[in-house]
Amino acid sequence: MTLNPRQRRLLEVVRQRVTISVEELALELGVTPQTVRRDVKMMEEANLLARYHGGVGLPSSVENIDYSLRQGMNSDAKRRIACEVARQVPSGCSLLINIGTTTEEVARALVHHQALHVVTNNLNVASILSDNPHCEVILAGGVVRGRDRGIVGEATIDFIRQFKVDIGIIGISSIELDGTLRDYDPREVKVAQAIIEQSREVWLVADHDKFARQALVRMAHVSQIDMLFTDAPPPEALNRVLRDAKVEVFVVE
Structure with missing residues (x-):
């Protein structure tokens, strides 16, 4: 499912409000409740939203959003x-990079970097x-997940x-307000934990949606990045x- 601008805005409003009624969404977006219901139905089928008694909210934190949908979400932000x-x-450095669209x-x-070892x-x-041609790529062995080509x-x-x-460069599904980093698949989490352990520096890449999402499995804490x-x-x-943990934050607005 490719989201149109109205649907992207709808999803953003729900993430900000956690739960919200169809009528409130219609007012917020300037459309009819019928339009909101149609959008919510399609987005529910894609596991982007869930309908609860009295309103619309985020789906269960047990499963991640489909990979192909995540590729199109906040794509400009991820590129920045x-x-x-x-x-x-820096050129000439060694990197560990994990699974994720970012x-x-x-x-x-x-x-175009020179002399990287990844x-x-x-x-x-x-x-x-x-x-x-100036990058040495070393691919880990293991089980390949077909849905996102992660190992x-x-x-x-x-x-x-x-x-x-x-440098270890890692993506994440959820950053909680207490600094807990979470993801959905315990196997993916264990790999990310190994990357953190084997990196002299850890850089976390996360668009703003990660501040509002919830996920099931604890991976680490921001004090480890x-x-x-x-x-x-x-x-x-x-x-x-983040300040207490002395994490350097780069905001590319």
Whole structure:
């Protein structure tokens, strides 16, 4: 499902309000309740929204949004984040890059860097960076998830633990106000934890939607990262946690 501007705005309003009635959504968007119901029905089928008694809200945090839909969400923001990350990645360094649509944008932004050594469990990242003749790409072994071409499992973790890199670049599904980082798949979380352990610096890339989402599995805490790259200022409660943890925040508005 490709969201039109009205549907993207509808989704943004629900994420801001957590739950909201159809009538309130219609007023907010300047459309009829019938239009809102049609949009909500389609977005519910795509697992973007859920209908509850008395209103519309976010779906259960057990499953992530379909990968193809995530690729189109906040794509401009992800590209801006990726460009800022690439600007700060020095040539000649070593990287660990995990699964995610934002980390894939980072890979695209690195295609002209010189003398990079990249270890990844993301087939998409490997494919993108293999077009860079000045980049050595090392692909982790393990089980390939067909839905997003990520590689997970114990073999993946064992492989990653062979390396110690300059920078680990990770994406995430959810950042809670207390600084907890969460994702949906325990296997993916374990790989990301290994990347954090094997990186001298950890850079987190996350668009503003991650501040409003919920996910099931704890991955880490922001005190375990060094830099956060995002496209909007984090909520104040999270900002305080980031300041206390001495995390450098780059907002590419």
